[in-house]
Amino acid sequence: MNTADFSDEEATAIQEPRLWRDERWTARVIKNEDDEGWAVAMTLAGEAEPALVGPWTMGRDKKNPKPLDAAAFHTLVKTASEVLRRHEQQLHAQLHKSLAVDTAAGRIRVLLDVVPDEDNPYALLSARDEQDAQLAQVRVPAGFRLNEASASAWIENEFRRPSL
Incomplete structure (x- = not known):
């Protein structure tokens, strides 16, 4: 799928405390349904389901999530990309x-x-x-x-x- 398939709004970079987006990835901090904490979901542009969902750190008030920042986003992108790469390797091996x-x-x-x-x-x-x-x-x-x-x-x- 190419970037022409996305609206301008979806392709726009966003850097908010609970939502970061670049041209390929979206990181969204969400309420963890399993417990009181928070999780982060990493979704590749054009995909309906996240490639990676993992726990997210609580903020100093122990109630709200820690805000996303550039370093965290880049680490999440690297981790989610690795998950996709391993999935592709496993599929190829099958x-x-x-x-x-x-x-x-x-x-x-x-x-x-x-x-x-x-x-x-x-x-x-x-x-x-x-x-x-x-x-x-x-x-x-x-x-x-x-x-x-x-x-x-x-x-x-x-x-x-x-x-x-």
Whole structure:
């Protein structure tokens, strides 16, 4: 989503005690529903749900939240960005798996790439040689389990579509 999708009001920088916004992130101090304290929610521009929600420090009066400031906002941006990066890495790891199998013809790398289509999810099982040339590729169910045994069986079966 690009910045043209947002109104001018949303793109405007705000620096208030309980609300800070730059061109990408919004930090909002909110009442913690679980207890008497406060929390801060970090939301990326264009997203409906916060990327990060965490506890927020009480102010000196022990009743109201500590005001946001530049240092706190930058720390929150860094933390929320890291949460998103880890989430993306985890998703990538779930959708793309690979392992190597030693054969008489040399080492073969077997890859499983899941295509998370909402209506018809599937995966592509492929094999590559040591020079990274593709040896075979077949479509398999998204739930196909890639492990050393299934990869070896597929190779031994001359890359025919695995029966499930």
